[in-house]
Amino acid sequence: MSSTIATDGEQAVLMAQSDKFDLLLLDLGLLVKDGWTVLAELRQQGKQLPIIIVTTRDDVAEKKAGLQYGANDYLTKPFRFQDLLARVRNHLSSSLMK
Known part of the structure; x- marks a missing residue:
């Protein structure tokens, strides 16, 4: 398993469109296109x-909006690496079952 980093939101959208990725970790504070725009474009x-x-961003309204607009999960920083890893494994195994 390898990972790739996008330098901004526009690059993240282009990379995700390639279908070479199994999962996207998305920060909302991206340059060029923010994370909300990236999420919306990919789901559209x-x-x-x-x-x-x-x-x-740990506001309850933002968490709710992220999930309503198509994110599969919402994790606030700082977090324990084990928590992130568990969520990644869970979503990857769920996506393989579809």
Whole structure:
């Protein structure tokens, strides 16, 4: 398993469109296109890859919005690596079952 880093939201959308990725860890505070825009564009395009929002924004309304707009999970920073790993494994195994 390998990972790739996008330098901004526009690059993240382009990379996700390639269908080479199994999961997206998405920060909301991206340059060029913010994470909300990335999430919206990918879901509007029908991309079904699991998206986990990883952000410092811990407001309940933001968490709710992230899930309503198509994120599969929402994890606030700081977090324990074990928590992130468990969520990634869970979403990858769920997506393989579809």
